[in-house]
Amino acid sequence: MMSLFRLGVGAAIASAASLGAVIAWPIGLPPPQLSELEGDVDRGAYLARASGCIACHSDFKQGGVPLAGGVELETPFGALYSPNLTTDPKEGIGDWTVEDFALAVRQGVSPEGSPYYPAFPYPFYINFTDQEIVDLWAAFQTVPANDTPSRPPEMMFPFDQRWGMKLWRAAFLEPPRTDPVAEKDAVWNRGRQLVEGAAHCAACHTGRNLAGARKSDTEHFLGNANLPGGDKAPAIDVVTLRERGWTVESLAYAMRSGIMPDGDVFGGGMGEVVSYGTGFLTDADRTAIATYLMDDHDGG
Incomplete structure (x- = not known):
């Protein structure tokens, strides 16, 4: 009985030590000194x-x-x-x-x-x-x-324990797919940089697992029916876009005006994206985004 007690105490101590190590685990790399650069x-x-x-x-x-x-x-x-x-x-x-x-x-x-x-x-x-x-x-x-x-x-317990995000990062954090592709032209690569980077389209238009991580390998741009607040994001893969009548020209125009090919207008979150975001981009960048989305590629 005493041995079992000691084993239990030892396990508890080990668990507490492991938890303490995770909580104390530093994350992030020291950023470079940027104060000498001049911003525009x-x-x-x-x-x-x-x-x-x-x-x-x-x-x-x-x-x-x-x-x-x-x-x-x-x-x-x-x-x-x-x-x-x-x-x-x-x-x-x-x-x-x-x-x-x-x-x-x-x-x-x-x-x-x-x-x-x-x-x-x-x-x-x-x-x-x-x-x-x-x-x-x-x-x-x-x-x-x-x-x-x-x-x-x-947040609900245990998600209110912010240190737990360190474990989430270790398991699910993935780099953006913004590196240029050599065989593609400058317009396509600019679109890739925006879509997969700054505009973070996959944040809404890609399904997520039970831990809230994107299913990038299997559902990239295939839509998400469970957005926060009960909203939905449609699929924006090239096959779906073409089936729904989109072209590079109509997609670029919709990102400026909010008007879709059938004459309807974007609502909800996408309406705000246009009003406060893509509506302010240059025609060249909207065309680049549309070119990338309307091209046959796997997003990788």
């Missing part, structure tokens, strides 16, 4: 539009101001709320450094070293260059401070 506000604002920052971090439905956060995201694990990204030093990111910003955007790690929930699409931003980061940073520095408090997540 216009380029940064454009990239912020392409990346969906306005739509996700502006609670316009509740009378919120741009980038002050508060947009609710209902998930099977609980509710998340987009944080304040204005220059307010207490409620926003006014006391961050550009290196803090780089760590958050490219690695999904807070200035304190905590992992962000993957509702923040940092996995798509990993390949942002140093110059793109400082351009974004320069643009965010022009946002007026607003003291709207960032609302903390309301």
Whole structure:
């Protein structure tokens, strides 16, 4: 009996030690020193539009101001709320450094070293260059401070234990598919860079497993019927798009106007994507996105 007791105590100690190790496990690589690079506000604002920052971090439905956060995201694990990204030093990111910003955007790690929930699409931003980061940073520095408090997540146990995201990252974090493909032309590769990176189309248009990770190998762009809040995202693979009458021209036009080939208009989340994001892109970039999506490829 005493041996069993000792074994039980030993197992408990080992489990506690393992848990402690996970909690203390540092994540993220130190970002490079970026303060000597000069950011371009216009380029940064454009990239912020392409990346969906306005739509996700502006609670316009509740009378919120741009980038002050508060947009609710209902998930099977609980509710998340987009944080304040204005220059307010207490409620926003006014006391961050550009290196803090780089760590958050490219690695999904807070200035304190905590992992962000993957509702923040940092996995798509990993390949942002140093110059793109400082351009974004320069643009965010022009946002007026607003003291709207960032609302903390309301996640169920054990998902409220943020250290658990370290295990999630180890199991499911994947790099974006933005590397250029040599046999494709510049327009196609620009579309790939935007679709698979900044615009993070797969975040909504790809199914997810029980852990909330994308099924990239089997359901890339095949749609998602279980988006947060009960919304749905249709398939945008080339076969489906062609079957539904889309062309490069009509898809590029829809990203500017919100009008689909049948005369109907985008609603819900995609309507916001157009209103606050793709509607501000250049014709060339919208054409690049459409070219990539309408081409025969596996997204790999």
